[in-house]
Amino acid sequence: MNATQAYTIFEKSIKDYHTNDQIDTPIDNPYDKEDIKHLFYHKNWIDTVQWHLEDIIRDPEINAMDALKIKRQIDESNQVRTDMVEFIDSYFLDLYKNVSVKNNAKINTESPAWAYDRLSILALKIYHMREEATRSDASDAHRSSCEKKLQVLLEQQKDLCTAIDELLEDFQNGDKYMKVYKQMKMYNDDNLNPVLRARK
Known part of the structure; x- marks a missing residue:
């Protein structure tokens, strides 16, 4: 699967979410669990829900308890993501475990999945910027400004898809090698976050 195909899956997830446009809508993943498409769809669904949680929590009149609840939902979503x-x-x-890595192979600044993570977020930016560029109740100036931003995002999408495909080709050819470091997040760990540790 190339990056453009993955992007199409992200677009489907975003479109499916906006059928109801509710953060508590259960995911209905159309792909087989053994298929990488299932993971990409699920990944983008998480991103899409979190996108809307981030919108909600920025309401200046939000109730403090609601804001706290949503902040914790965002924290949990970040961990799942x-x-x-x-x-x-x-x-x-x-x-790529059986690829013969060349002696002069180089390591990349990010792993494939984190590159796809950026592409998933970019798909959300494009979807919502397109909404703004065509919003009937917005001013001409607003729509024009958003259309210019949309064109930049679309160019970025093209470049990122090309870069991901080239990265995967480098892995396949042994020109680069994968090395993945776990995130080792500390603030959700009872033993590593001093505030949580003090409450144990």
Whole structure:
């Protein structure tokens, strides 16, 4: 699967979410659990829900208790998102495990899954910027400004898809090698976060 195909899955997830446009809508993943498409769809669904949680929590008139609840939902979502990215990287590690790595092979600044993470977020930016660029109740100036931003995002999408495909080709050819570091987040760990540790 190339990056453009993955992007199409992200677009489907975003479109499916906006059928109801509710953060508590249960995911209905259309892909087989053994298929990488299932992981990409699930990954983007997490991102899409979190996108809307981030919108909600920025309401200046939000109730403090509601804001706290949503902040904790965002924290939990971030952890799930990170776990999902690492799981997707495990797929790529297994995919390229038998590749003969060249002696002069180089390491990349980010893993494939984190590159796809950026593409997933970019798909959300494009979807919502397109909404703003065509919003009937907005001013002409607003729509024009958003259309210019949309064109930049679309160019970025093209470049990022190309870069991801080239990265995967480098892995396949042994020109680069994968090395994945776990995120080792500390603030959710009872033993590493001093505030949580003090409450044990």
